[in-house]
Amino acid sequence: MTKDRIDRRFAALKAEGRAAFVAYVMAGDPDAATALEIVKGLPAAGADIIELGFPFSDPVAEGPTIQRASQRALEQKMTLNGTLDIVRAFRESDQDTPIILMGYLNPLVNRGFETFAKQANDAGVDGLIVVDCPPEEADPLSDALEAEGLSLIRLATPTTDDARLPAVIRRTSGFVYYVSVAGVTGVKEADADAVAPAVERIRKASGLPVAVGFGIRTAERAAAVARVSDAAVVGSALIDEIEAATKLNENVTEKVLLKASELAKAVRSARVGTK
Amino acid sequence: MNAPSKPNDWSAQPDAKGRFGDYGGLYVAETLMPLVLELDRAYTEAKNDPEFQKELKGYLTHYVGRPSPLYFAERLSKHLGGAKIYFKREELNHTGAHKINNCMGQILLAQRMGKTRIIAETGAGQHGVASATVTARFGLPCVVFMGAVDVARQKPNVFRMNLLGAEVRPVTSGAATLKDAMNEAMRDWVTNVDDTYYMIGTAAGPHPYPAMVRDFQAVIGNETREQIQELEGRLPDAVVACVGGGSNAIGMFHPFLGDESVKIYGVEASGHGLGTDKHAASLTGGRPGVLHGNKTYLLQDDDGQILDAHSISAGLDYPGIGPEHSFLHDIGRAQYLTCTDDEALKAFQLCAELEGIIPALESAHALAKLPQLAKEIGEGGVIVLCLSGRGDKDIFTVADALGRTI
Numbered sequence: 001m002t003k004d005r006i007d008r009r010f011a012a013l014k015a016e017g018r019a020a021f022v023a024y025v026m027a028g029d030p031d032a033a034t035a036l037e038i039v040k041g042l043p044a045a046g047a048d049i050i051e052l053g054f055p056f057s058d059p060v061a062e063g064p065t066i067q068r069a070s071q072r073a074l075e076q077k078m079t080l081n082g083t084l085d086i087v088r089a090f091r092e093s094d095q096d097t098p099i100i101l102m103g104y105l106n107p108l109v110n111r112g113f114e115t116f117a118k119q120a121n122d123a124g125v126d127g128l129i130v131v132d133c134p135p136e137e138a139d140p141l142s143d144a145l146e147a148e149g150l151s152l153i154r155l156a157t158p159t160t161d162d163a164r165l166p167a168v169i170r171r172t173s174g175f176v177y178y179v180s181v182a183g184v185t186g187v188k189e190a191d192a193d194a195v196a197p198a199v200e201r202i203r204k205a206s207g208l209p210v211a212v213g214f215g216i217r218t219a220e221r222a223a224a225v226a227r228v229s230d231a232a233v234v235g236s237a238l239i240d241e242i243e244a245a246t247k248l249n250e251n252v253t254e255k256v257l258l259k260a261s262e263l264a265k266a267v268r269s270a271r272v273g274t275k
Numbered sequence: 276m277n278a279p280s281k282p283n284d285w286s287a288q289p290d291a292k293g294r295f296g297d298y299g300g301l302y303v304a305e306t307l308m309p310l311v312l313e314l315d316r317a318y319t320e321a322k323n324d325p326e327f328q329k330e331l332k333g334y335l336t337h338y339v340g341r342p343s344p345l346y347f348a349e350r351l352s353k354h355l356g357g358a359k360i361y362f363k364r365e366e367l368n369h370t371g372a373h374k375i376n377n378c379m380g381q382i383l384l385a386q387r388m389g390k391t392r393i394i395a396e397t398g399a400g401q402h403g404v405a406s407a408t409v410t411a412r413f414g415l416p417c418v419v420f421m422g423a424v425d426v427a428r429q430k431p432n433v434f435r436m437n438l439l440g441a442e443v444r445p446v447t448s449g450a451a452t453l454k455d456a457m458n459e460a461m462r463d464w465v466t467n468v469d470d471t472y473y474m475i476g477t478a479a480g481p482h483p484y485p486a487m488v489r490d491f492q493a494v495i496g497n498e499t500r501e502q503i504q505e506l507e508g509r510l511p512d513a514v515v516a517c518v519g520g521g522s523n524a525i526g527m528f529h530p531f532l533g534d535e536s537v538k539i540y541g542v543e544a545s546g547h548g549l550g551t552d553k554h555a556a557s558l559t560g561g562r563p564g565v566l567h568g569n570k571t572y573l574l575q576d577d578d579g580q581i582l583d584a585h586s587i588s589a590g591l592d593y594p595g596i597g598p599e600h601s602f603l604h605d606i607g608r609a610q611y612l613t614c615t616d617d618e619a620l621k622a623f624q625l626c627a628e629l630e631g632i633i634p635a636l637e638s639a640h641a642l643a644k645l646p647q648l649a650k651e652i653g654e655g656g657v658i659v660l661c662l663s664g665r666g667d668k669d670i671f672t673v674a675d676a677l678g679r680t681i
Contacts (some may be wrong), residue, residue: 057580058454058566060461061304067448075532105302105565110579131566132302136292157306159468162311182306183466 005126006098006151006174009048010209010230019226020048021267022211023260024102026069027054027086028078030246035052036086037253039186041098045257046264049211050090051099051129051233054083057146063186065236068243080107080116084123091124100153100174102129104239105141113144120150127151127174135167142171156202156210158182158194169206175231176206181215186236190215192224199229219266224252226270281606285532288599293482293569296605298598301481303568304513306465311568312551316484317388322490327383334379338412339369341376341494344442345502345659350629357649358512358656362632363499365663367473372635372664373495373523374405374476380491381474382409390472393417396460398425398453398519399590399637400432401664402476407441416443420459422452425589432668450583453593457567477520478597481568485598492526499659500530513538516661517640518611519555519591521600528609529599538610540648541600542641544586545613556585557596558604558611571598587616587672588636591662618643620676621664635664636672 013020023042027035042050055073059066087099101120108116108130120128127150133141135154142152151174159182160168169176178199180190192213199210212225213233225232238256245255282288293299293315301311321327335341344364352360365373387391393410395417397403403419410417419436423445426433436443447558449455464473476490496514503511512529516524518541531537554560557572564573566581574582574594584594603609614622619636622643626632633644641660652658666673674681 035475038616055580057449057582058458060458061465063462071448074580081578106573106575106581107579109564110572110575110577131304131569134301134303134308136308137300137302155305157304159306159309161309169303179304179306182468187466213681 005213009098019267020044020231021264022049022233023047024051026073027052027083028073028076030242033078033150034252035167036089038256039090042255045260051100051102054080054101054103061184063184065186065239069239084119085127087123098126100127101125104132105133113141117144121148127153129153132170153177155179165205175211176202176208178212180212181216185214188215192228196228212267219262223266223270226267232267277470289486295599295602298571298601299485299569302565303481306646312376317370318483318487321384332381339375342498343367348630349537353630355646355649358652361659362662363659364666370405370408372401374402376453376494377488378405378409385472392471393474394460394463395474396420396456398592400429404432404435406474407436407439408581409452411439419443420446420456421458423447424451428672429589474530477522479520480523488522489525489529492522493529493575494554495526496530507657510534510537511659512545512656513658515540515641517542517637519593521597524659525599527661541609543613544591544640545615546585549614553585553588555591559613566595569598571595571601590637612644614643634662635666636669637662
């Protein structure tokens with residue numbers, strides 16, 4: 001029951017009185033080996049949870065940065081199996097850091113939900129975020145994942161009103177992901193003042209920790225969000241480092257992990273306990 | 276799995292969850308869910324409101340120019356030998372294609388919903404032009420997303436949209452064609468949830484779009500039913516239409532689904548050939564998956580990545596197909612044939628020379644199957660072909676393919 005790994009991590013953070021720093025990177029970006037190196041280095045850089053994107057040809061919820069990451073990964077021939085290989089290799093040296101796969105439904109439909117859930121569990125995946133699978137369509141995937149003890153993390157958004165919230169958090173476990181802006185990843189900036197009441201509402205309704213993402217690019221913003229939520233998710237800002245380092249011919253892994261530690265420090269020093 | 280069975284009542288499709296058998300549904304980001312659910316409510320209300328229907332009918336009559344004629348293509352019929360061929364003349368509609376039927380319905384709905392900004396995707400540019408036309412008519416701003424490749428090969432339509440006051444945003448991601456334009460439109464929609472209405476141009480996308488677009492396009496088949504009975508005193512033996520996303524086809528097919536005697540043929544674009552990686556035949560060469568809000572047949576690789584489609588016709592250049600077609604294909608109620616770029620080009624010229632009608636390259640795909648179908652149905656039989664659009668927009672592409680300069 002690997003969702004326990006998520007529960008244990010949030011329980012430990014609660015005891016520490018701080019929010020989690022969640023780092024998102026894309027499998028296969030800039031290439032399979034470097035992506036593995038980055039993922040392996042993230043816990044030491046301060047990531048409490050890792051979100052690992054699996055690429056899709058048509059990432060409709062992503063802004064330009066993650067679109068490009070997805071494209072680079074596909075050019076490197078990254079696949080669903082390749083993504084699971086990264087998780088498997090990571091688990092050889094880390095049994096504690098939760099890994100959530102994030103992506104789109106079609107590669108999973110193509111694999112078959114049950115087959116995929118077994119393979120993901122074997123590889124050491126803890127949960128899944130599937131952007132284009134709303135609760136209305138989620139039952140078959142939930143069935144398959146739950147049978148393997150994996151969480152299907154649900155997304156709540158600024159358009160999720162009180163009437164809809166119960167449907168959104170039904171059958172969810174691990175945590176709830178609050179998409180802090182109406183938009184694609186990495187473009188608009190989250191407003192911590194507006195995020196706070198939304199997080200509170202979702203916590204109360206779900207009884208689960210609430211992670212906030214989609215609009216956090218800087219250490220300041222990460223700290224502000226960490227003050228009012230249970231986890232701050234950063235993706236595009238880390239991928240920017242991959243692009244910049246590649247362009248300047250610098251060590252990609254070092255640059256990404258440096259950025260990750262800067263963000264992790266900000267989240268840790270926000271000194272806010274989960275309630 | 277068991278093959279799904281035919282429904283007793285075709286108009287009862289889709290079900291409450293937006294399903295045609297196993298296809299359709301609503302696979303969108305959570306941010307958009309309240310919007311598509313609101314759209315479903317608003318559309319259901321409008322559909323059942325006689326005032327809305329009356330208003331729509333008024334515009335279809337006086338602005339679009341409906342009903343469109345049902346024309347006996349005498350010389351083509353004689354040339355092919357076999358069944359009598361009729362054209363449903365959708366290319367005579369205002370803006371030159373069937374697309375305006377749907378846009379007129381959706382713009383009235385958008386206004387009813389209080390939306391103040393319209394976005395649309397376009398491939399050939401016909402839906403973009405139709406969207407730009409109705410937004411000009413009703414005074415709303417319009418942004419049309421169009422693949423950069425399509426912008427280049429459909430210049431006249433880009434200029435038309437600009438003249439009509441719409442902003443055309445070229446999309447450079449992916450293969451820079453219709454699929455990518457649709458991705459970008461969905462990104463815009465999720466970013467502008469408060470004021471924006473997404474005017475999808477084909478019978479695909481999340482529920483209720485496939486049903487709604489079909490309903491707005493069903494005017495094609497409904498008129499055809501009446502007209503052919505006046506002209507021939509009976510129903511046709513077959514109806515045929517080209518299929519990209521499939522909106523002109525489903526509009527023609529749907530009113531005939533319950534008539535067992537009417538054979539139904541859709542024609543997919545097989546580009547350079549089904550054996551190549553350059554085609555757009557989702558049903559014939561693809562398999563079920565999820566893209567752009569619905570479950571349907573898709574061109575995809577072994578890992579579930581969507582493949583780039585190819586067709587000489589920008590309007591058919593899409594790796595998916597409306598979910599109702601997937602359903603009709605599986606249950607066998609409609610048959611889906613394929614047509615290559617070359618076959619379409621030949622049919623394009625034949626129609627121009629014999630009937631004095633320059634068809635859209637899209638429609639030419641359906642025309643190309645007439646020799647075969649006219650023989651199959653045989654003398655004394657009647658076939659209706661949906662001539663979905665006019666071909667003026669395609670003359671540069673055709674000239675290029677024929678190695679001529681204009």
